[in-house]
Amino acid sequence: MSDSADLNNKIIVGSEEWCALPALGIPAVKARVDSGAKTSSLHAFNIRPFSRSGQSWVSFEVHPLQNNRRTIIRCEAEVIDKRVVKSSSGIGEKRFVVRTELRLHEQSWPVELTLTNRDSMGYRMLLGRQAMHGRILVDPAAGFLCGQIKDKQVDQLYQAHTREASGLRIGLLASNPELPSNQRILEAGEERGHRIRFYDIRQCYMKLDAEHPEIHYRGGRLLNKLDAVVPRIRPDLTFYGCALVRQFESLGIFSLNSAEAISHSRDKLYSLQHLLQQGLPIPTTGFADSPLDTDELIDMVNGAPMIVKLLEGPQRRGVVLAESRTAGESLINAFKSLQANLLVQEYIKEADGKSLRLLVIDGKVVCAVERQGIPGQFRHHKQQSRLLAARISADERKLAIKAAKSIGLKVAGVDILRSRKGPLILEVTSSPALDDLEEVCGKDLAGAMISAIEKQLGWKRKLATPVNR
Structure with a gap:
């Protein structure tokens, strides 16, 4: 009888439910119910610890609604713990833990929440089993058993906390607005209150005039009043893309990567x-124009196995491993018969097909991953390699920062090989992919790019007033 009564007192929930966190000023947030997770978590950004009356507190901002970055709640809460939590990708992250009131189905009780950026997770809140213990039963096949909230109600609840973009005017110059990396940059700009728009490079055109220079977008829109641009230029559009960026720069519009730096990075x-002139190490490399020099070219890089790279090859393409001298000769001569320019590089056997990708933003390494090609594959295509979070040495960190700085890139992907001679730079790229790196590192890398623009232009966002309850 007591067991039956106990069951009757419990809340039955589905796999997703609307709940509230009234002490934080959050009247409605859609939570993913996950009994497989021990700890509950809340999407938070701009997390800043501070002290109040001798106690540790934290301020943070929350986007409580999915796919909505204009609605922002600023919260403050006392810190009860700092805890290392492993994400679904297995990466450990040290998070602040706060205790607050959870309201669900007309019942309220205190729960612990870890604060983390859940942009890649979709749901703004995860309800773990610790918060459900003794109070909740889960029907995983159902949803919103505690009630659905209509869009109109949600809009009314958050009307006072939804703002129009009033920050910087930023243009994302690229070719495909649907690419995940481009989507993340647009989201990050909007999240910080900027008016950010996507502009297809091929649909921009320029007027070169001493008195009235202009940049137009198809349909006649004038782009002269942008504050900054983020260039993400496809390799086959390098010439026109750099010309376009130079025109923006001539108008006094800041470009996150300059036209000169992009152009230099694309010339392998x-x-x-240039890296060698700056004293930065690279694998031994040979370059020749005539097929008659093939034998000596191969000898320069210590023979087979060797790497053959097309100079005009797109990122991570046109790179071939020649395992024998004969294969190397055939490859080099075949490419040269097609009048293709190529490099030959020594093969670093001890690297075992692995390389590091370090993302440098505004002079800091913000993410480091190790790329491992699948067995039998040398090239690190996105679909054909595994990415793992990597621990890097101080020398590797310094090398990546120096490489980006020497080329002049504020945003750079620096590829490094670990060799017996120490770290060697393979390549510096000006438009590194972000989405896969964010997923592995669990960091808001697109946000770091927008922050670099804010810093350069001296723009500071006004924080919302924290909600007091």
């Missing part, structure tokens, strides 16, 4: 020569 031979 120049960038390697």
Whole structure:
């Protein structure tokens, strides 16, 4: 009888439910119910610890609604713990833990929440089994058993906390608005209150005039009043893309990566020569124009196995491992018969097909991953390699920062090989992918790019007043 009565007192929930966190000023948030997770978590950004009356507190901002970055709640709460929590990708992250009131189905009780950026997770809140213990039963096949909230009600609840973009005017110059990396940059700009728009490079055109220079977008829109641009130029559009960025720069519009730096990074031979001039190590590399020099070219890089790279090859393409001298000769001569320019590089056997990708933003390494090609594959295509979070040495960190700075890139992906001679730079790229790195590192890398623009232009966002309850 007592067991039956106990069951009757419990709340039955589905796999997703609307709940509230009244002490934080959050009247409605859609939570993913996950009995497999021990700890509950809340999406938070701009997390800043501070002290109040000798106690540890934290301020943070929350986007309580999915796919909505204009609605922001600023919260403050006392910190009860700092805890390492492993994400679904297995990456450990140290998080602040706060205790607050959870309201669900007309009942309220205190729960512990870890604060983390849940952008990649979809749901703004995860309800773990610790918060459900003794109070909740889960029917995983159902949803919103505690009631659905209509969009109109949600809009009314958050009307006072939804703002129009009033920050910087930023243009994302790229080719495909649907690419995940481009989507993340647009989201990050909007999240910080900026008016950010996507502009297809091929649909921009320029007026070169001493008195009235202009940049137009198809349909006649004038782009002269942008504050900044984020160039993400496809390799086959390098010439026109850099010309476009130079035009923006001539108008006094800040470009996160300059046209000169992008152009230099795309010239693989120049960038390697430049890195060497700056005292930065690269694998031994050979370059020749005539097929008659093939034998000596191979000898320069210590013979087979060797790497053959097309100079005009797109990122991570046109790179071939020649395992024998004969294969190397055939590859080099075949490419040269097609009048293709190529490099030959020594093969670093001890790297075992692995390389590091370090993302440098505004002079800091913000993410480091190790790329491992699948068995039998040398090239690290996105679909053909595994990414793992990597621990890097101080030398590797310094090398990546120096490489990005020497090329002049504020945002750079620096590829490094670990060799017996120490770290060697493979390549510096000006438009590194972000989505896969964010997923592995669990960091808001797109946000760091927007922050670099804010810093350069001296723009500071006004924080919302914290909600007091």
